[in-house]
Amino acid sequence: MLIDCINKAKNIEEVVIFYFETNHGQSEGDSIHSVVERALKRVKEIVTPSQLSGVIRLASKKPYHVVDVDTNSIQDFKELSQTLAILRVRLTDAGAEIRWPDFKQMKITKQNTKVIYFKYSHTEEDFHVISLPSRRNLSLSVHQAYANPPSIAETKYTDLMLRDVSGNQVSSGC
Structure with a gap:
């Protein structure tokens, strides 16, 4: 999602996310x-x-x-995530095992969106580096999550239409 965001943004050069320490x-x-x-x-x-x-x-x-937010604003990033195979990467560029849940800071730059920089501590000086697998002819398109607005069952709609503003059942007039 961040990669898509930074690719589309005209004035953003990098995105940095800081994660809170647990229970702090x-x-x-x-x-x-x-x-x-x-x-x-x-x-x-x-x-x-x-x-x-x-x-x-x-x-x-x-x-x-x-x-x-309306239905058209909701995008489905699942296909993009699977295409990029980010969570399949198990080692940093230095060969260390990646502990995804322990990230405290993550950075993506527009200059190189195929690299994720991260830290396990807010006090670390340098970032660890993850290079994403290179894929030729990679389409980074994101699709809408819904083709149409969500609907409700006709019986539920009818029931709701037979209620007044305070939620009380209204006589159908029969």
Whole structure:
């Protein structure tokens, strides 16, 4: 996914991801999560998932920037991942065994997207290097995950249409 992102981005030269040490620290994400959780408790009811973005947006004094995602925005990276065979690589370029779950920092550069740089510790000076298998005529295309928006069963749709805003069953008039 990062490789696709950096290939498509015009102004990004490298992407660096820092992973938290297990059981350490409080992140900005934890703070946002608790603010949103409090805002959701104050809301009397949410009838549709689309209402969540408004509640989240206004959860803080300084409104959060919320990006609503539609079906066309969701991409399937499984085929790309299998084509690149990243997780099949077992050794670094130096011959050391790769401990994927222990990564603390990872870097991908636009200059060479066939190389992954990583560290096992935030205090390490140098990156370890993984060169991805070279494949000729490699197509790095990513496809949409869904051809159509997800649907629900007709019986469920009918049942939902027979309810009022508060969720109570409405008489069908028969």
